[in-house]
Amino acid sequence: MTAIPAGPTIMAPPVAVWETTSAEATRAIGQLLGEACAGGETIALIGPLGAGKTCLVRGLAAGLGAPAEAVTSPTFVLIHEYAGRVPLYHVDLYRLDARDAVNGLGLEEYVDSAGVTVIEWADRAPAVLPGDHLRVAIEHLGGDRRRVTLHPQGARPAALAAQVAARHPGTGGA
Amino acid sequence: MAGADAAVLAEVVRSQVETHARFGGVVPELAGRRHIESIDEVVREALARAGVGVRDLGAVAVTGGPGLIGALLVGVSYGKALAYSLGIPLIPVNHLEGHLSAAWLGAARLAPPFVALVASGGHTNLYHVKERGEPALLGRTLDDAAGEAFDKAAKMLGLGYPGGPVIDRLAREGDPDKAPFPRPYPTCEDLNFSFSGIKTALLYHLRDREAAGRSWHVPDVAAGFQQAIVEVLVAKTLAAAGRAGVRDVVVTGGVAANSQLRALFEARGKDAGITVHIPPLRYCTDNGAMIAAAGARLLQDGRAATLAFEPRADWAIGD
Secondary structure, three states: OOOOOOOOOOOOOOOEEEEEOOHHHHHHHHHHHHHHOOOOOEEEEEOOOOOOHHHHHHHHHHHOOOOHHHOOOOOOOOEEEEOOOOOEEEEEOOOOOHHHHHHHOOHHHHHOOOOEEEEEOHHHOHHHOOOOEEEEEEEEOOOOOEEEEEEEEOHHHHHHHHHHHHHOOOOEOO | OEOOOOOEOOOOOOOOHHHHHOOOOOOHHHHHHHHHHHHHHHHHHHHHHHOOOHHHOOOEEEEEEOOOHHHHHHHHHHHHHHHHHHOOOEEEEEHHHHHHHHHHOOOOOOOOOEEEEEEOOOOEEEEEEOOOOOOEEEEEEOOOOHHHHHHHHHHHOOOOOOHHHHHHHHHOOOOHHHOOOOOOOOOOOOOOEOOHHHHHHHHHHHHHHHHOOOOOOHHHHHHHHHHHHHHHHHHHHHHHHHHHOOOEEEEEOHHHHOHHHHHHHHHHHHHHOOEEEOOOHHHHOOOHHHHHHHHHHHHHOOOOEOOOOOOOOOOOOOO
16 A cells, blocks of 8 residues: 545535544434435445444434444445335445446446435446435544535435534534 | 255355456346356256256255345245245245354254354354254444455555455464554453454554655564454454353354464364364355255244245344
8 A cells, every 4th residue: 555545526515514523423424414314315425444434324324213233334245225214225336446336236226216325435436326416525634533524416415415514513614 | 955964965156256356346236147147057057966856855945135135136036936836945044044054064063052253254243053043143243344354454455355365374474563453342241343443543554654654564464453353253252152151163254264263263262161163164155055054954943935035135133
């Protein structure tokens, strides 16, 4: 390894920014997000190894009424499904390159479903994302500190992000 | 396919390793398509090798979950068709219960009760397998699987995929004390595992050294990282055996191939008066014989399913 992966590319202005200092705080943001989801949402989860992506998904599951403690990393099998208020599809593209993900994964079936689809490492295959999606970026700030930002694309994700931001005022953003 | 006494009559493994090597893993849609292409041929070949006809079958055992729904659907649909057309029972088997049944394959033929560690790229679970009924889940990973930790560490160290074998090999040349890692979630009060933090610890270890302009000796880092994981796996598994009051432990899943894990289990098991059984490696990694063995036991318990059975991507046992 020669370099630490670069931070996420900012594609849309953030609606909310938080700095968290614990895994619990990152999880709490996920939970608010889950509570605000009605079904049909696609969430692109971006951040380097060890940023806390799976931790945030555990909160998301809790917010959707899915068994949060059952949430583990889907890296090996690529997709985990959890039954909640609406189904939660937890996808991980870590081991794929963009072409494989687009051609082989059949992700559109999950994205077009009534469930919530959260895609870790979505930046590896931006083409799998629908036009409307919420981008959640997590960055390492050293130690246990992380920065979590929401970048909605489209009207419904913007409303979703605004709802979460209203319930948990962030530390910056528009 | 296995007889009622779990004798393996024939085995056919159609590996998708070649198809998936390029991806560093299994691609779901691709897996489903390959399943459709292979399943009939694999079953015919197994029957031919066993020297039995399809009408000699007494039941059909098939993986019902957890896993990728596209692949599960292919197997379950095929299993249903076979069971229906022959008028024999359909036995859906949980993938993890299949792993546990590797205990009575191979030479050991271990009978319950025992405690089993299933450690692979996708799972790290501890079960108490009793004489009857469903195994009880004693502990599991709360985040990353042990095999996944090896894979991600190998990636950070630029060692390629899969990570387990190459870290195992390099660790033999390294000194773990020169790159010590904190034991992840070491308390044996709690039998759950967590391997996400040690991944972050490795990331910071490498980053701090890089920032300080210092290099690292990859074998030392591999040895330190591996030792931290292996010690926690061994300590919690033996603690689980003590708590369950059993004298036998089974270690299975792909991580059972790790040489340091095997050596440490043997040594610490001996100290604790516990016999550690590791099935032949071909029954530790994913295989059909373990599903057949589990199915034979479930059949004896009268656990056949109707044709209404549907595979479940999130099927958990023992919770």
